[in-house]
Amino acid sequence: MEEKIVRLSNDLRKKGMPVSVRSTQSAIDAYAILGEDNVDTLKDAFRSIYVKSKYDIPKFNESFDGFFAKKVPKKLDNDLNRAYRPNSMKGKLSQHEWKITMQKGTGGKQIQMGAEQAMEYFAGRPVLEDRDKDLARDNDILNSDLSKLNKYDERVFELCVELGRKIANKQSRRKRLARSNKIDMRRTMRQNMKYGGVPIDLVHVKKKPHRKQHLFLNDVSGSCEWISSWFFMLMFACQKTFKDSRMFEFDNKTIETTEFLKEQYMVNAFAEIRLLRMRNMMVRGTSNMFTAFESFMKQADISNKSYIILLSDCRDWAGPKVNGIPASVELISQMSSMAKKVVILNPEDKKKWDVVDSCVSLYKGAGAQVYEVSTLNQLAEFVADM
């Protein structure tokens, strides 16, 4: 049996789950206690040992079933289900289809099944039964290639909210950490005058907040259009963290979208943004980074406290060239000298960088830092570490 458990651990590792030797040992210990008589219980036990993230639950279920599940004939399975139900339920619908029938009462409506019966019936039902598919899908969305998330999906919004909250939380913890533990002698002495100068109450130095401004510039031309939308949604979800920041979008011109961060609902903001793009003829446009950066530099007040975050594949399709080099490189260089930092988030695979019209190396040479962000998770991690 130990071998079987070790093989299960290996299988889970192959699926990308972080399985330690400690987990394998715990699974062996749990097996020694529980045995294999009740496979469902063993599955619950192994799940709590092996799984470390809710998104790994479907992977675990699949692997476990491959190693341990008993093959029960369908008819027998149905018979077992029927036998498990209380008498009042027998001969009715299946577990999923079952509905509570109502009786007319004096004060309100009564459920035919008593509360105790209901509890008896529902105790033992796995909570996650119906959510496995959702979790597997969420995991796919978070870790799949951003360029493939190119159609409207409400679940992506919800995941953006979840990621945004994580970012906001991490950023606010940073602010707390920024507080110094040094004692403010002047304030401490003043505070303790009432105790005759004995320093009973200590006053610590509060660090002055470091004022920084984030300027986000998203490429909405062709391949980057949807990625920019998801990036905006992510920023929307953590807007309180970056409340002093401004957002822009560009193809061959630049428009400011900061105003839409103030919408109450993400879906409304999303709709407004798309409407604005259409009004400005920015749907499936080609990028001219020279004209776009030029108008961006006019609109945004870039100072030495500004961090410019550019989400783009760095493909300057229609931009002018000077001696074979895109003119936008010079503007990146100007921005780098004016701002604290210029960061480019490139959703393209690194292998495609500098191929054909990609100017990643040229932008790097002009002072920008370029990072690859190919999944929603990577994008969120970057923003959180910003």
Place this chain on the structure above:
Amino acid sequence: MTDEELSIEEIGKKLESTGYISNNEISTSVFLSLSLNKPILIEGPPGVGKTELAKAVSECLGREFFRIQCYEGITFEQIVGEWNYQKQLLHLEAFKGSEKGEESIFEDDFFIRRPLLTSFMNDKPSLLLIDEIDKADEEVESFLLQALGEKQITVNDLGTFDLQNDLMVMLTSNAQRNLLEETKDRCLFLYISYPSVEREMAIVKARVPDADNGLVKKVVNMVHRIRTFNLNKKPSVRASIDWVSSVMHLDKDYKNVDAALEDSVGVAIKTEPDKAKVIKEIFRNEYMNE
């Protein structure tokens, strides 16, 4: 019978006796935690009963309950304990010039024990709940991990304290930040999601036994429908319980349940825009007439 000798079914029954509707997955995790002596990390959206589970386990197993409520910026001192600086200072002033005064300020009397140390030093079986661990800083998480792993806490100038009882540890998290891999590795993992309609009804009924079954069904169905809306904050199981209780207080004879539900919608829906949306979608359309 010791806690370690309890079967999974017995744990489930014991939990139910405290009003916590368990299931096989939850009972198995508690059973394993007792058998393998490992902490349980419970994740899930707010209000699905993570903290309640810890309270219920402590109640049904007769363990003393200790709780560390984590928050942004919580420090080692607030978890383990701290020297009573003011008391030390006053003591020094009182015994000015005497050697006795200086020596005694690092005695136990001058140390304020906080939940972690108190639970460690308790001589009865205890349960420690570390609530919302994701809100604490990584440094605090690492420290807790070390203390729980080595079953030992060292306090400067006071010494090292060994674990004095069979301490069961439960951690809860809303996954607002990713916990350290080491923490996850050392813990059993339990994910509690929103329950199904039927299960939620059973939970509400267990919490509000006097509630009319029809009312419970109506509220739970409504809450499930509301969860499908695109809201800033989805209503929790706690919200269902509170909503049922509120309606019972507002409309004792169940004569106008719909009006009472609308009047108390704020119990379940926490922001103004969400409230407006729910009133429009639920109370101003045909849903109420179904």
